[in-house]
Amino acid sequence: MKKLKYDVIVVGGRIGGSTASLFASKSDVDVLMIEKRQEIGSPVQCAEGVTYGAFETLEMEPSERYVRTRVKGAHIHAPDGRRISYEGGIAQGLIIDRKIFDKELAIESAKAGTDIMLKTSVKDLIIKDHKVCGVVAKHLGKTVEIHSDVVIGADGVESNMARYAGIETFRDPKNIASCAQYELVGMDIDPEYLEFYFGSEIAPNGYLWIFPKGNGVANVGLGIRGTVDNAIDYLNRYVSKLDATPVELNIGGVPVSGPIEKTYTDGFLVVGDAAGQVDPITGGGIHTTISCARIAGEVAAESVKIGDSSEQFLKNYENRWRQEIGKTLDNSVKYRKMADKLNDKDMNALAEFIETQDIEAISKISVLKFVGKHPNLMKILTEIL
Numbered sequence: 001m002k003k004l005k006y007d008v009i010v011v012g013g014r015i016g017g018s019t020a021s022l023f024a025s026k027s028d029v030d031v032l033m034i035e036k037r038q039e040i041g042s043p044v045q046c047a048e049g050v051t052y053g054a055f056e057t058l059e060m061e062p063s064e065r066y067v068r069t070r071v072k073g074a075h076i077h078a079p080d081g082r083r084i085s086y087e088g089g090i091a092q093g094l095i096i097d098r099k100i101f102d103k104e105l106a107i108e109s110a111k112a113g114t115d116i117m118l119k120t121s122v123k124d125l126i127i128k129d130h131k132v133c134g135v136v137a138k139h140l141g142k143t144v145e146i147h148s149d150v151v152i153g154a155d156g157v158e159s160n161m162a163r164y165a166g167i168e169t170f171r172d173p174k175n176i177a178s179c180a181q182y183e184l185v186g187m188d189i190d191p192e193y194l195e196f197y198f199g200s201e202i203a204p205n206g207y208l209w210i211f212p213k214g215n216g217v218a219n220v221g222l223g224i225r226g227t228v229d230n231a232i233d234y235l236n237r238y239v240s241k242l243d244a245t246p247v248e249l250n251i252g253g254v255p256v257s258g259p260i261e262k263t264y265t266d267g268f269l270v271v272g273d274a275a276g277q278v279d280p281i282t283g284g285g286i287h288t289t290i291s292c293a294r295i296a297g298e299v300a301a302e303s304v305k306i307g308d309s310s311e312q313f314l315k316n317y318e319n320r321w322r323q324e325i326g327k328t329l330d331n332s333v334k335y336r337k338m339a340d341k342l343n344d345k346d347m348n349a350l351a352e353f354i355e356t357q358d359i360e361a362i363s364k365i366s367v368l369k370f371v372g373k374h375p376n377l378m379k380i381l382t383e384i385l
Contacts, residue, residue, distance in 0.1 A: 005147045006032040006115070007304040008297075009135055011122050011161050012154035013040045015286060016272030018105040019058065019293035020152045020300070025112035027301030032146065033109065034137060038119040041102035044250050045156075046286065047181065047211045047219050049194065051093045054287040057294055060108070066100035068213040072192050078351035079199030079344040091194060095211050095219075125151060125164040125268070131309070132165050132267035149309045150300040152269045154293065157253050159274030165265050169274070175257035177206055177283055180231035181221025182239060183248040189218055199344050203234060206283075220244075223254060223283050256280040258333040259326070264314040269296045277321070279329065280336040288329070292321040 010021045013035030021033040048068075055062050071094070073087035110116060117139055126134035126145060134147035153161030157176070162169045187210070189195065195210035202208050208222040220239060224231050232251060239246070259276040263269060271277065271293045278285035299317040303309045342350075 004144065006030045007148060008032070008150045008152065008300045009034065009146060009148040010114075010152045010154055010297075011135065012156060012272075012274075013037075013106055013116065013118075014045070014102055014154070014156070014272075015105060016274075016289045016293040017152070017154035018102065018109045019290050020154060020271060020297040021114040022058075022105070022109040022112055023294045023297030024152075024301045025109060025114045025297075027298060027305070028113075029301045029304045031109075031114045032117065032148070033106070033114050034117045034120045034122055034135070036119070036121045039103075040106045040116075040118070041099040044098045044181075044183075044248070045252055046098065046284070047209055047221055048096050048098050048213075049093055049211055049284065050096055050286045051090070054290045057287075057290050058105075062094055062096075063104065066097045066104060067094050068097055068217075069095045069191050071095060071194055071212070074194040074196060075190075076351075077195065077197040078348050079201070080348045080351075082348065082351045082355060084351055084354055085193075095213055097213075122155075122161065125161065127165075130266060132265065148267075149304045150267055150269065150314070152271060152296050152300060153274050154271050155274055157255050157273040159270065161268075162260070162270040162274055165268040165270075167260070167262055167265055167268075167270060169260055169270075171255055171257055171276070174226055175255065177223035177225050177254045177256050178231040179221060179223040179254055179283070180235045180249070180251045181219055182235065182246040183213070183217065184220050184239070184242065184244040184246055185217050186244040187212070187216050187218040187220070187242070198347055201344075202238060205340055208235075208238060218244075221250075225256075254278060254283045254285070256283055256336060258329055259322075263318050263321075264311060266311045266314070267309045269300060269314060269317050271296045277325075277329070280332045281339070282332075288325055291325055295320045295324070 007029040008024045008031045010017045010033040013033050017033055021031050025031045072092055074091035076084045120137050120139040122135045122137045124136040125132050132151050136145055153159055155161050189212050191212045191214055197208040203222040203224050204227050205225040206223040211219040222235050255276045255278055258280050263275045272289040273285060277288045277292045296317050303313050
């Protein structure tokens with residue numbers, strides 16, 4: 001690849017990077033996407049659940065090439081074994097094969113005009129007069145400088161790009177969920193329901209999930225925080241009780257502290273896990289990342305066309321994504337902090353209350369009566385309100 005100047009450079013070739021590249025390219029600007037691995041889509045980095053709304057944002061129809069199952073609800077398991085069933089809403093969606101989906105998304109971006117460099121590591125940003133204007137990359141052993149009007153950092157939870165650009169990304173380790181997941185074969189589960197297990201013995205300050213992938217295959221994983229043991233230790237204890245065989249293991253971290261304070265500067269935008277655009281309650285980030293990355297691609301392209309990649313103009317990216325999902329993420333931070341204070345007894349009591357209520361007709365009075373019987377819940381509710 002001889003071209004060393006692009007309108008937009010996107011660092012990272014997973015969902016955030018491919019989405020930003022796709023919509024920037026659709027706006028008819030020259031885009032380069034850089035991926036450090038030799039293959040897009042591997043390793044898998046999540047439980048692979050996605051909403052139908054994410055595909056609406058992508059303006060794509062879900063393909064049977066990567067859709068494994070379609071789920072209509074979830075079973076939520078309290079520490080005492082009580083089970084609550086829920087259908088529709090956020091529990092309704094698709095379980096996809098990320099290895100195939102991520103590559104398909106990159107292919108769509110390439111069809112729209114994006115150039116892609118694989119097995120390329122970005123070592124630094126080019127900054128002139130306090131403005132980001134390109135990257136220093138190492139491609140197949142050779143160091144190259146590639147200039148651009150805008151750089152978009154989509155390089156994940158361990159992002160260097162935002163830090164290089166002077167954006168504060170520090171996260172307290174307590175707000176990084178340690179996650180581990182097996183893909184297991186031989187699971188006897190309902191293919192239309194997600195399973196979530198809560199409790200300090202299973203997943204302290206987190207939860208365990210089972211996402212069906214059809215034909216007895218499922219992703220079984222968990223996320224935890226604030227423990228001496230690692231996520232894989234808790235997961236192995238659970239999996240050892242199952243009559244199932246692992247065919248894949250993935251381990252990683254997920255930021256659950258909410259978005260970073262600022263996601264733009266002169267010539268630079270940051271999206272996805274790198275920007276903390278992850279739901280702090282669920283740890284899910286596909287739909288939020290797609291929403292923010294589309295906006296990033298569109299704003300970057302617009303800035304190129306009008307010749308203004310200043311911080312003042314690129315602030316439009318942050319204004320738009322905060323207007324679209326900012327309140328939802330802020331509320332999730334609040335609810336996650338509340339959930340952190342729940343013990344097993346509180347969770348069992350909540351499960352019992354929900355089990356005996358008509359959720360559609362639940363009243364504030366019934367909630368207050370319930371909370372009044374549980375001092376710890378009352379204290380938590382008072383702090384939140």
